[in-house]
Amino acid sequence: MDAVENSITNTTETNGNGFEPLILTFCCYWCAYAGADLAGTSRIQYPTNTRIIRVQCTGMVHPNLVIEALTKGADGVLMLGCHPGDCHYLEGNLRAQARADAINLMLEDFGLEPERFRLEWVSASEGPRFAQVVTEMVEQVRKLGPSPYRTQ
C-alpha cells in the first residue's frame, strides 16, 4: 500500500503543456519484471509514464491496491504476469485473471473507465512485448484524459 502511494505522490508529471498520464505497473518477479529488464537492456524505447512495482506474483495483487492507485491519482494501472501455465506458483496468474473481472466491475462503481485497468501476460523473454504493452496503455489512457480522482 505504501509503495503504491509513494509511486504516485513522489512523481510530478507536469511538463507544462498537455496531459501526461501516470501509469502504475505491477510486474511479477519471475516473468514480467525480467521482461521489463530485457526491454531496458535491449535499449528498446518506450514511454516514461510508467512506474513499475515489482511483486512476487500477480496473484498477490489484491483489488485493493488497484483501486487505491486509481483513486489516489494514478491514471491507469497495468498488471503484467506470466503467461497462463507459466506461473512460478502454478496458478497465481489465473487467480489474478479471476480478480481482474471483479476489478473491472468495481471500476464502474468508482466511476472509472474500464480501459484504465489492463491485465497482460509478458514473459521474461518478451522485452519488445513489454514495451509495446506499455506504449499502447499510455496512448489509450492519454486519449481518456486524466483520472477524475487526480488532484494536481
Add this chain to the structure above:
Amino acid sequence: MAARLAEEWFAICGGCEVTILDIGEPLLDVLKQVEIVHMPVLMDHKLYGQTGEGTEMEIPAADVGLISGGIRSEEHKKLALEMRKKCKTLIALGSCACFGGVPALANQFTTEEMLEKVYRGSVTTETNGLPHEQIPALTDRVYAVHEVVPVDAYLPGCPTTPDMVANALIALLEGKPLPALSSKSVCDECPTKREKKAVSTLKRRLDAPDFKPGAPLSEMRCLMEQGILCLGPATRGGCGGSDGNPRCIRAYMPCEGCFGPLSDKANPMVDMMGALSSIGLDPKQIPDRAATFNRFAGAGRLRPTPRR
C-alpha cells in the same frame, strides 16, 4: 453522586435504545448510579423549554453522552454539536451512529433522486408533493457521528449488544478506560468448519444452510463455502460477547456486516469482491455489490455512481 447521562437519537429505528433496556439485571445496578438528564425516547425533556418559551437549545451538561443514529438533517447536526459541547464522554451507540448504518444506503443516490423516488416516483405513493413545513433541511448525505463531531468510543452493532453497552457504562462509572473493540474479524471468531473448497454458485440469501439442529456449530460447514454470502471476512468481530461465537452464525444465518469494517480506511466491497473472485466465484453473480457489502458502513463509503 450519580453520573449524569444524556442520550440523543438521530436517523435510527430505536433498536439501540431497546438494547439499553435489554441489558437485563445489570441495568438495575447501573440505574442506581446514573441520573438520566436528557433522553427524548424516554422522557419529556424539550429542547427549548417545556412550552417552547426558550430561545436557546438546552441540553443539560452530562458526564456521559450517548448518540444513536446517523446524521441526516441540519437538526441532527446542531444537536450533535450541542451534545459534544455538553458531554464529557461521547459514545456512538449502534452501527448508524458509528458508520451510517442502513439509512446510509441512501448515500448511493443524490438527495434529489431519493426524494423523487420516495415522494413521487414510487407507484404506491400518492403524490402530494414534498413535505416542507416545520421540518429541518436534509444534509447532502448521511454522516456517521464522528464525521461531524469527535467521538470518544464506538459501540457498533445493529442493534448493538447489551453486553457491550453494559460493559461500557460500568467501565465509565468505575472510572476505568472503555473496553476496546475487537481487532479480529468475524471469521477469526467463527467456529464453523472450513474445507477450503472453491465456491462456484451462490445460494439465495434465505436458502437454509446445511446443518444438524442441536449439533454444535463446529460441525456446520462454513456458510460461505456452502454458497451463502457471509460478510465475516471483512467485518469486525466481538458481536458474540461472552459466548464468543458470532451472533448471526449462532442462528445459522450469515454475517451481514453490522459491526462494520476492520479499519476506517477499509472498503468492504473491494475486500469482499477480491476475496470472492479469488476463490473461484464469478463476481457478476453477486447481487447489488455496493449495497450488499456496505450495508451498515455506507457513510463515507457509498456515494452516487459518478457519471462519466
